[in-house]
Amino acid sequence: MDFDKPTDAIAEITVIGTGGGYGESCVIHLGLQKWVVVDSCIDPISKNSLPLQYLEDMGVNIDSDVVLILCTHWHDDHILGISQILEKCSQSKFSFAKANDKTKFLRMVANDYEKSFKGTTNSSTKEFNKCLEILEDRKSNPIMSYPDRILFSVNINGFMNQVFSLSPSDTAIHNFDLEISTIITEFGKSNRRIVPLSPNFNSVALFLKLGHHRAMLGGDLEVSTSDNTIGWDDVVNNSQSIDQRSSFFKIPHHGSVNAYHEKLWDKILSERIKAGLTPFNIGSKLPTSEMIEIYKNKSEELYITSALGKNRRPKKRGKAINKMIQDFKIDLEEIPFQFGIIRARINMNEANSDWSIECFGTAVKL
Amino acid sequence: MLKDYLQVRTLSIVFIGDFNPVIIQPFWLAGKKLIKEQEAQDTTVELIHNELVKYDLGWVSVEITKKRFELRTSKEPYFEPLRDLMLSVFFILSETPIEAMGINHIMHFSLPDEEKLYEFGNKLAPLNIWEGFINNPRVLSFEMYEKERKDKLPGFVRIKVQPSDQAIRFGLQININDHYALSTNENGRKGEMVKRLKENWNNSYKRADEIVDELWKKIWQL
Amino acid sequence: MKINTDVTCNWILEEDFTKMSENKEVKQSFLKNLDNEISEKVKEFENFNLQLAYGEFLTRGLGTISDNNLKKEIDLQNLPFYFPQQLNAKRISASLNHTQNTQRWIGYVVSKTDQKFKAKLEDISNPGTFEIGVFDIKDDAPDEQELIQVGAVFYLSVGYDVSRGTNVKQKLIRFQRLSEWTENDFNHVMDRADRIASNLQWE
Numbered sequence: 018m019d020f021d022k023p024t025d026a027i028a029e030i031t032v033i034g035t036g037g038g039y040g041e042s043c044v045i046h047l048g049l050q051k052w053v054v055v056d057s058c059i060d061p062i063s064k065n066s067l068p069l070q071y072l073e074d075m076g077v078n079i080d081s082d083v084v085l086i087l088c089t090h091w092h093d094d095h096i097l098g099i100s101q102i103l104e105k106c107s108q109s110k111f112s113f114a115k116a117n118d119k120t121k122f123l124r125m126v127a128n129d130y131e132k133s134f135k136g137t138t139n140s141s142t143k144e145f146n147k148c149l150e151i152l153e154d155r156k157s158n159p160i161m162s163y164p165d166r167i168l169f170s171v172n173i174n175g176f177m178n179q180v181f182s183l184s185p186s187d188t189a190i191h192n193f194d195l196e197i198s199t200i201i202t203e204f205g206k207s208n209r210r211i212v213p214l215s216p217n218f219n220s221v222a223l224f225l226k227l228g229h230h231r232a233m234l235g236g237d238l239e240v241s242t243s244d245n246t247i248g249w250d251d252v253v254n255n256s257q258s259i260d261q262r263s264s265f266f267k268i269p270h271h272g273s274v275n276a277y278h279e280k281l282w283d284k285i286l287s288e289r290i291k292a293g294l295t296p297f298n299i300g301s302k303l304p305t306s307e308m309i310e311i312y313k314n315k316s317e318e319l320y321i322t323s324a325l326g327k328n329r330r331p332k333k334r335g336k337a338i339n340k341m342i343q344d345f346k347i348d349l350e351e352i353p354f355q356f357g358i359i360r361a362r363i364n365m366n367e368a369n370s371d372w373s374i375e376c377f378g379t380a381v382k383l
Numbered sequence: 384m385l386k387d388y389l390q391v392r393t394l395s396i397v398f399i400g401d402f403n404p405v406i407i408q409p410f411w412l413a414g415k416k417l418i419k420e421q422e423a424q425d426t427t428v429e430l431i432h433n434e435l436v437k438y439d440l441g442w443v444s445v446e447i448t449k450k451r452f453e454l455r456t457s458k459e460p461y462f463e464p465l466r467d468l469m470l471s472v473f474f475i476l477s478e479t480p481i482e483a484m485g486i487n488h489i490m491h492f493s494l495p496d497e498e499k500l501y502e503f504g505n506k507l508a509p510l511n512i513w514e515g516f517i518n519n520p521r522v523l524s525f526e527m528y529e530k531e532r533k534d535k536l537p538g539f540v541r542i543k544v545q546p547s548d549q550a551i552r553f554g555l556q557i558n559i560n561d562h563y564a565l566s567t568n569e570n571g572r573k574g575e576m577v578k579r580l581k582e583n584w585n586n587s588y589k590r591a592d593e594i595v596d597e598l599w600k601k602i603w604q605l
Numbered sequence: 606m607k608i609n610t611d612v613t614c615n616w617i618l619e620e621d622f623t624k625m626s627e628n629k630e631v632k633q634s635f636l637k638n639l640d641n642e643i644s645e646k647v648k649e650f651e652n653f654n655l656q657l658a659y660g661e662f663l664t665r666g667l668g669t670i671s672d673n674n675l676k677k678e679i680d681l682q683n684l685p686f687y688f689p690q691q692l693n694a695k696r697i698s699a700s701l702n703h704t705q706n707t708q709r710w711i712g713y714v715v716s717k718t719d720q721k722f723k724a725k726l727e728d729i730s731n732p733g734t735f736e737i738g739v740f741d742i743k744d745d746a747p748d749e750q751e752l753i754q755v756g757a758v759f760y761l762s763v764g765y766d767v768s769r770g771t772n773v774k775q776k777l778i779r780f781q782r783l784s785e786w787t788e789n790d791f792n793h794v795m796d797r798a799d800r801i802a803s804n805l806q807w808e
Binding site: 390391392393415416417418419421430432434435448449457458459460461462463464467468470471472474475477549574 | 640643644647701702703704705707709711729748760762764766775777779781782783784787789790
């Protein structure tokens with residue numbers, strides 16, 4: 018795939034998807050060749066970071082022009098390859114969701130990392146640990162994400178283009194501190210991998226000011242049914258940084274019903290919103306067809322990095338092995354790799370300009 | 384690829400150090416939950432002596448002397464469990480001084496015909512050099528030594544090629560001894576070799592495959 | 606284990622040795638000679654192989670104690686390193702138990718019910734895409750039940766098991782068994798975490 022670099026006045030939000038098993042990522046151009054990378058994903062064969070590859074293919078000077086790398090949540094497989102990006106982007110800051118008890122958090126992460134060479138660690142923890150080591154070497158402090166925090170700011174043609182974190186809320190941060198103890202207890206043994214325990218209220222959602230325009234990236238943030246001081250309720254009710262409706266939205270949590278907030282769509286997002294999402298294909302399949310209909314009704318245009326449709330199939334292997342797998346009645350389905358890109362661009366200087374969206378690879382408009 | 388002719392693959396991990404062979408008996412392993420109780424019950428013991436302990440758990444063979452500790456299996460499904468067992472024993476016995484490690488990959492291949500086997504030896508060590516003063520020369524064993532490891536760790540790699548000692552038609556055996564030594568500022572008493580095994584297991588396995596593939600490619604390009 | 610223990614000599618012996626002779630002195634003298642022989646062989650072997658951590662077993666089979674012969678026939682090689690004889694098949698071990706055509710995965714449990722568990726699997730034989738597998742606890746891992754928990758790591762393989770010359774198709778699930786964290790491990794983890802905590806400030 019051939020990608021051209023946007024000019025300095027063109028903002029870009031690119032959503033990269035892998036079919037729902039190998040992570041997802043967003044790449045943002047803030048203008049003047051200032052780039053931000055949110056999460057990471059890999060090609061499972063080459064293990065190369067796809068957002069890094071995308072930037073390199075465009076000819077971006079990754080050593081100097083990537084200013085911020087954000088890890089929206091550390092314990093999920095949304096950050097595969099993120100350490101590759103941080104390693105190459107020597108000028109970049111690194112941000113993740115705040116943990117109040119820094120030492121306890123680092124001990125949990127280090128505990129999991131210690132298992133890594135026995136094949137037991139969650140691969141995201143390994144990535145996260147590598148990032149911490151890189152930061153340590155560089156003596157570069159990480160930036161904590163919490164509500165209404167400016168993660169990065171740049172003046173472009175008189176506009177203050179900014180990246181705000183909208184979450185996790187204070188309550189979610191506090192709850193996470195408690196959860197760390199549970200994680201260590203449940204998954205601290207040397208032969209257990211960390212499997213996420215609870216819905217994701219610690220994910221970092223972002224609000225972007227891009228010249229005349231606004232955009233929102235939902236991360237994996239969900240809606241709580243019992244506590245309005247966490248998740249999207251907190252963002253919708255309490256955020257101070259949202260000053261204008263967003264015209265582009267990266268739908269959170271693969272479009273699940275748990276991440277759908279009616280008020281967000283009706284009051285915070287533009288009526289003419291353009292939206293993109295990535296599917297999920299491990300265990301349950303997301304988005305469901307019902308949610309797709311809801312999102313289609315709520316948005317002017319809706320895109321997905323790869324369509325869900327076909328059922329998962331057994332992986333292709335040699336005849337003899339396949340026969341053995343069948344003979345033993347082993348129920349296996351491959352998580353297919355489907356590389357899709359939704360690229361949205363807009364002229365930041367023109368108030369009346371609209372997002373122009375293109376699809377590459379397996380990405381389609383719904 | 385040479386891997387297509389693979390018949391038997393044996394993994395052996397060896398630690399060189401100071402050991403007390405009689406400690407590491409099957410019921411000790413089961414007691415530490417490193418093997419199943421039933422495996423301890425079903426162990427075939429050849430010898431338990433304060434100089435030498437040797438037994439077979441069914442999936443791994445254990446041989447321990449006062450200076451040498453080896454686990455070996457020719458059952459691929461148990462390669463990672465073997466590694467886990469080695470690591471776990473020496474996590475528990477963390478004070479054991481260990482001064483060197485060998486991760487040994489022993490592969491037996493069945494070549495298509497006698498001519499291919501002959502040609503393999505001939506290309507490794509041209510037989511025409513020996514003709515004239517030795518009758519009908521054949522290569523019986525060929526060994527190469529990588530003096531400085533590619534990964535710059537202290538140690539070396541030894542590769543031995545010979546006809547297979549197993550009942551394999553036109554059998555070729557390649558032994559790759561991936562040897563790790565202590566660096567000058569290490570004394571072997573702080574789990575250095577256990578850490579080396581942890582960190583280099585994947586690479587060692589991959590490297591063995593690469594060596595075999597490259598050898599095959601280069602032989603038939605000649 | 607198919608053995609008897611002779612506590613005084615610190616040996617574990619084949620069963621039929623106890624029938625060899627009723628004379629305690631004969632037995633003890635025999636064992637002492639055996640003791641010396643083994644110590645000699647081990648020394649020779651170690652001198653050769655000590656620096657090399659070479660993957661060669663000392664023994665190729667210890668033989669059995671014969672009822673008719675007080676001298677145990679121990680087939681210890683003088684040197685483990687020997688020239689194989691392609692044409693002489695006597696050394697060939699039909700008892701080298703091995704596997705062939707093996708496909709291997711490493712997996713971890715992502716969810717579990719009373720009867721089944723679901724796992725995410727990484728192909729070790731041909732690394733690339735992941736797979737999801739569903740397994741029956743009773744059928745697939747009957748003697749591993751206490752290890753089956755969310756997050757637990759296991760090894761899955763299919764292939765042929767070749768034992769005593771017989772090929773049998775085999776499926777294997779074995780859960781990972783590792784030693785518990787030691788104090789050293791914890792200290793190492795704490796040290797690492799504390800080091801990072803002091804070197805990195807949360808901004």
